[in-house]
Amino acid sequence: MIGGLLVQLAISRTRFRVLVDKPTLNAIAGVALDFLVVAAIASLAVPIMLANWIPLTIVMLAMAGVSVLIYFHVGPRIFREDWAENSIAQFGAQTGVVAIGLMLLRAADPQMRSNAYRAFALRSPSSAPSSAEG
Structure with missing residues (x-):
């Protein structure tokens, strides 16, 4: 995010600022998100997951139940605008990694119209840092 801010500040002070508009940034963000999701899935260690499938399944089912409860009960109360999109991104990040949250958000809002x-x-x-999102 800091790098993005620095790039934005640098571009806004040049004549190239007219070339950078919201649709262009959305297209770049979409491609970058696709690469992020592919990298996140490719980095899974399948042998380790197979060796520990029982405890992983127990934790996964328990957390999925809690996460669904939070999504439908807490989400609409916290997020006044675009609660479903905001909640699905947070749901994905808390049940996996930030890349999964962004992937779910992209599926829920492919045109990037929500906030x-x-x-x-x-x-x-x-x-x-406090919620162990990766």
């Missing part, structure tokens, strides 16, 4: 992308980016630096 969920911006809200997720703004809250991630403060929530990631």
Whole structure:
């Protein structure tokens, strides 16, 4: 995020600022997100997951139940606008990694019309250290 801010500040002070508009940034963000999701899935260690499938399954089922409860009960109360999109991104991040949250958000809002992308980016630096989001 800091790198993005520095690039934005640098571009806004040049004549190239007219070339950078929201649709272009959305297209770049979409491609970058696709690469992020592929890299996250490719980095899974399948042998380790297979060796520990019983405890992983127990934890997964318990956390899935809690996460679904939070998604439907807490999400609409916390997020006044675009609650479903904001909640699905947070759901994905808390049940996996940030890449999964962004992938679910992309599936829920492929045109990037909601404020969920911006809200997720703004809250991630403060929530990631405390919630173990990767």
